[in-house]
Amino acid sequence: MQVIFKIRRQKQDKSSWVQSYTLDVESGNTILDCLNRIKWEQDGSLTFRKNCRNTICGSCGMKINGRSALACKENIGSEIEKFSLAANGNIPEIMIAPFGNLPVVKDLVVDMKPFWDDLERVEPYISTNARNIPEREFLQTPEERSQLNQMGNCIMCGACYSECNAKEVNAGFVGPHALAKAYRMIADTRDSDTENRLENYNSTDGVWGCTRCYFCNAVCPMEVAPMDQIGKIKQEILPRHEANDSRSIRHRKVMIELVKDGGWVDERKFGLFVVGNYFKDLKGLLSLAPLGLRMLTRGKFPTSFDASEGTEEVRSIIEAIQQNR
């Protein structure tokens, strides 16, 4: 079958362009097989990274039909099926582009330095303190070790980082890969730096910067589920802090309080409690005034609040979860 590959090409700091290549392929060919053939048979200047060809090294990350993925993992047949590319009998077109959130060096090769620098920010090593142990070996039970399996599967491919909406709008956000690794350190019984780590990740450049868009979970080829690991770090941070400590902490605590009270969120109280810090932050309260006025004049301001019918049930579910934590 014939397939057209539309590849976004670029030289460093220059504008990009899309170049098309047509290949005769088989359904089971991986995208990496096809890129290799384009390079060997049609255009030796096409540039991309690869190594293991087997979803191990994490080198061949790129955007395939709009989402970040590994070229050696995805194949022609599944791309055509997933994106209905063969509809109307047209020659299927597969779009290839470099990762997002990272500067392009050439064509599909991006500069991974920001990715590695961000990883370094979470100190992804067992604390030096914990290394000073009297025994010869650094022992863990099989159960303790199994807590690290999911995060340990990360191959540092960068797909989550490329797709991260928080990173796109906040360059300081440390990224899903780093926070998944951060939770791996917290969950590791050999590490003795948990309290410092939790403080370091307790910011909008850390766990509170995540917008919970789910994209990192959706694209991760190793099912590391970075967003879930970020959630687990938040669950460790929340009981250690009062609502007064920061707006991010307050946001979570007020949300739970209000849902327990009324079965869903009373938005009037939500803004006043979170931004206005329970009426203690005058500046915060004043900052809400323009929005409140705009909502009032457009008839969008909720003047009353009715608790949901299932409030009792919702409350008991939340309390059961809180008690079992």
Ligand code: SF4
């Ligand atoms: S869920 Fe959070 S960390 Fe994951 S991609 Fe979205 S914003 Fe980034």
Ligand code: SF4
């Ligand atoms: S968490 Fe998944 S997507 Fe992110 S770098 Fe690791 S393996 Fe790749």
Ligand code: FES
């Ligand atoms: S070439 Fe190693 S993961 Fe694709």
